[in-house]
Amino acid sequence: xxxxxxxxxxxxxxxxxxxxxxxxxxxxxxxxxxxxxxxxxxxxxxxxxxxxxxxxxxxxxxxxxxxxxxxxxxxxxxxxxxxxxxxxxxxxxxxxxxxxxxxxxxxxxxxxxxxxxxxxxxxxxxxxxxxxxxxxxxxxxxxxxxxxxxxxxxxxxxxxxxxxxxxxxxxxxxxxxxxxxxxxxxxxxxxxxxxxxxxxxxxxxxxxxxxxxxxxxxxxxxxxxxxxxxxxxxxxxxxxxxxxxxxxxxxxxxxx
Amino acid sequence: xxxxxxxxxxxxxxxxxxxxxxxxxxxxxxxxxxxxxxxxxxxxxxxxxxxxxxxxxxxxxxxxxxxxxxxxxxxxxxxxxxxxxxxxxxxxxxxxxxxxxxxxxxxxxxxxxxxxxxxxxxxxxxxxxxxxxxxxxxxxxxxxxxxxxxxxxxxxxxxxxxxxxxxxxxxxxxxxxxxxxxxxxxxxxxxxxxxxxxxxxxxxxxxxxxxxxxxxxxxxxxxxxxxxxxxxxxxxxxxxxxxxxxxxxxxxxxxxxxxxxxxxxxxxxxxxxxxxxxxxxxxxxxxxxxxxxxxxxxxxxxxxxxxxxxxxxxxxxxxxxxxxxxxxxxxxxxxxxxxxxxxxxxxxxxxxxxxxxxxxxxxxxxxxxxxxxxxxxxxxxxxxxxxxxxxxxxxxxxxxxxxxxxxxxxxxxxxxxxxxxxxxxxxxxxxxxxxxxxxxxxxxxxx
Numbered sequence: 221x222x223x224x225x226x227x228x229x230x231x232x233x234x235x236x237x238x239x240x241x242x243x244x245x246x247x248x249x250x251x252x253x254x255x256x257x258x259x260x261x262x263x264x265x266x267x268x269x270x271x272x273x274x275x276x277x278x279x280x281x282x283x284x285x286x287x288x289x290x291x292x293x294x295x296x297x298x299x300x301x302x303x304x305x306x307x308x309x310x311x312x313x314x315x316x317x318x319x320x321x322x323x324x325x326x327x328x329x330x331x332x333x334x335x336x337x338x339x340x341x342x343x344x345x346x347x348x349x350x351x352x353x354x355x356x357x358x359x360x361x362x363x364x365x366x367x368x369x370x371x372x373x374x375x376x377x378x379x380x381x382x383x384x385x386x387x388x389x390x391x392x393x394x395x396x397x398x399x400x401x402x403x404x405x406x407x408x409x410x411x412x413x414x415x416x417x418x419x420x421x422x423x424x425x426x427x428x429x430x431x432x433x434x435x436x437x438x439x440x441x442x443x444x445x446x447x448x449x450x451x452x453x454x455x456x457x458x459x460x461x462x463x464x465x466x467x468x469x470x471x472x473x474x475x476x
Numbered sequence: 477x478x479x480x481x482x483x484x485x486x487x488x489x490x491x492x493x494x495x496x497x498x499x500x501x502x503x504x505x506x507x508x509x510x511x512x513x514x515x516x517x518x519x520x521x522x523x524x525x526x527x528x529x530x531x532x533x534x535x536x537x538x539x540x541x542x543x544x545x546x547x548x549x550x551x552x553x554x555x556x557x558x559x560x561x562x563x564x565x566x567x568x569x570x571x572x573x574x575x576x577x578x579x580x581x582x583x584x585x586x587x588x589x590x591x592x593x594x595x596x597x598x599x600x601x602x603x604x605x606x607x608x609x610x611x612x613x614x615x616x617x618x619x620x621x622x623x624x625x626x627x628x629x630x631x632x633x634x635x636x637x638x639x640x641x642x643x644x645x646x647x648x649x650x651x652x653x654x655x656x657x658x659x660x661x662x663x664x665x666x667x668x669x670x671x672x673x674x675x676x677x678x679x680x681x682x683x684x685x686x687x688x689x690x691x692x693x694x695x696x697x698x699x700x701x702x703x704x705x706x707x708x709x710x711x712x713x714x715x716x717x718x719x720x721x722x723x724x725x726x727x728x729x730x731x732x733x734x735x736x737x738x739x740x741x742x743x744x745x746x747x748x749x750x751x752x753x754x755x756x757x758x759x760x761x762x763x764x765x766x767x768x769x770x771x772x773x774x775x776x777x778x779x780x781x782x783x784x785x786x787x788x789x790x791x792x793x794x795x796x797x798x799x800x801x802x803x804x805x806x807x808x809x810x811x812x813x814x815x816x817x818x819x820x821x822x823x824x825x826x827x828x829x830x831x832x833x834x835x836x837x838x839x840x841x842x843x844x845x846x847x848x849x850x851x852x853x854x855x856x857x858x859x860x861x862x863x864x865x866x867x868x869x870x871x872x873x874x875x876x877x878x879x880x881x882x883x884x885x886x887x888x889x890x891x892x893x894x895x896x897x898x899x900x901x902x903x904x905x906x907x908x909x910x911x912x913x914x915x916x917x918x919x920x921x922x923x
Contacts, residue, residue, distance in 0.1 A: 263506045270552030417505055
């Protein structure tokens with residue numbers, strides 16, 4: 221066995237998601253050392269066992285509820301210690317929630333904004349500081365955004381606002397890294413419709429629906445190059461360009 | 477309104493594509509979701525059935541109008557002991573993925589069906605067999621432990637020594653004894669990913685049986701193809717294939733990237749008697765001019781049809797039936813001769829007529845299909861009443877010989893034939909989980 225490449229010590233936050241697990245499988249197959257952070261310990265154990273069997277150089281498990289994360293620095297320090305450093309931090313967790321409930325219940329709206337933006341943003345800032353100090357060739361900070369964040373629409377604008385905010389944060393981080401002439405990159409993957417349990421309530425099967433395996437391949441490629449904004453699958457870039465360009469007068473007549 | 481966690485899937489078809497119907501489908505990712513899903517289904521007055529990759533031909537993996545739990549996302553390896561060749565994995569893991577993970581370590585499946593696109597859970601629930609039945613027995617013979625969730629007991633770990641009755645009901649139990657969550661199997665050592673394959677022509681069915689029995693001692697894998705279109709002196713001719721693993725390396729895995737996939741149904745006329753006769757004669761001419769020896773990769777030796785995605789669409793939009801029977805060795809080749817005569821008499825040929833002998837090893841399951849004898853498998857394009865009448869004639873021949881049909885491939889056998897073929901049925905019924913059922917089961921038992 222050769223030593224794992226230095227760029228392969230990866231912390232996966234929200235490791236229980238389908239996209240996260242498929243991304244982790246691709247990384248495990250090339251011997252990466254993985255830290256998996258998720259809420260449910262039983263589920264995490266089965267994912268970790270599989271990743272070990274797939275060839276991961278190491279698998280570290282941490283149980284955390286991201287909606288109630290007090291100390292992101294402590295979490296990242298513990299993970300970094302266990303992996304012997306940190307080359308990539310990938311943020312997968314998120315909660316689509318129920319827009320209608322969140323509109324009438326401010327506590328629910330606050331919960332969605334917290335888990336999708338505040339928690340992810342503070343973790344990202346803490347991770348950015350660590351990755352900036354990294355001496356590895358291509359450190360990367362990556363999060364899953366959403367096409368819902370590109371334009372506010374009646375059907376999902378609370379979730380969309382959080383994801384849109386996260387995308388702006390990542391653009392800003394990328395700008396900061398570039399101005400400092402650092403190798404570290406910030407990437408937001410703007411996912412379209414992905415066939416995962418998060419979207420179980422939707423009718424699926426049209427050409428717009430992507431499999432989590434396919435999005436995982438895009439994510440692993442994005443860990444090497446591109447960004448700061450990458451659409452997955454790629455065609456969403458053009459769909460969202462059109463959606464963003466629609467005049468508001470027309471938008472007001474569409475039920476999107 | 478679908479129970480929580482399920483969505484409506486309309487017009488689902490099994491591999492044979494004859495039956496169709498609407499089902500409520502859930503696709504969990506974790507084993508802890510199964511209990512919730514089955515309870516939700518039950519609260520709505522519905523039964524559940526766990527399914528895999530949809531390779532069952534008829535209605536045994538359908539639960540029409542009820543709920544189905546698609547297990548294919550439960551595909552994790554939970555433990556792999558590469559030294560002793562023991563693998564424990566979630567039930568939805570496909571054999572194709574198992575193989576790619578174990579071959580580099582010098583292990584292979586103890587036995588494999590003719591497609592690698594079945595799940596571990598499906599391989600257990602149908603107690604599948606392969607070309608090495610004489611050596612390995614059925615798939616269930618290599619199962620050490622099963623994690624089973626039952627609506628009345630929760631998760632239980634079952635094994636042949638600790639829970640013999642529930643174990644032998646679950647192996648070959650068509651998914652009716654509960655949800656198979658994980659499976660632990662003993663793998664078989666290989667010294668190479670390639671096999672020495674020998675192809676021998678035979679002129680009639682008695683010659684087939686002679687070669688088959690002769691080959692049992694020295695050859696692990698045996699199977700034969702029979703020309704179903706020839707009548708008269710050519711009747712019962714075919715080619716016998718026997719193979720053994722090589723032991724000189726290398727250990728290379730297959731790829732699931734396909735060269736050809738049928739995107740649509742071929743029109744029914746693609747399979748008329750004339751084109752089949754031509755096809756059969758062509759294969760025959762190519763393969764039987766002389767005995768041949770070659771070295772084949774396991775993908776070529778075991779899974780030739782897996783190279784073509786969705787080959788089941790060859791049979792057109794009306795689909796096809798597969799008829800697979802086993803008749804006791806004591807009845808000799810006469811039942812097979814009668815079956816082939818009945819098939820060629822109607823001129824409804826078939827792409828594949830496969831013949832092989834099952835070995836001495838008793839199958840572990842109460843409803844396991846394999847038993848010592850001769851098994852014949854035929855694909856028959858669905859042409860409605862005509863086809864059903866032909867299959868009924870075949871049923872009578874099998875029944876008269878004391879044989880039985882394979883539920884995983886059936887979509888229409890009469891309940892009386894099922895009962896006659898499977899004498900352990902009453903014992904099996906005692907182990908069924910009341911929350912589970914299937915279209916096949918309701919058809920057999922009229923509940």
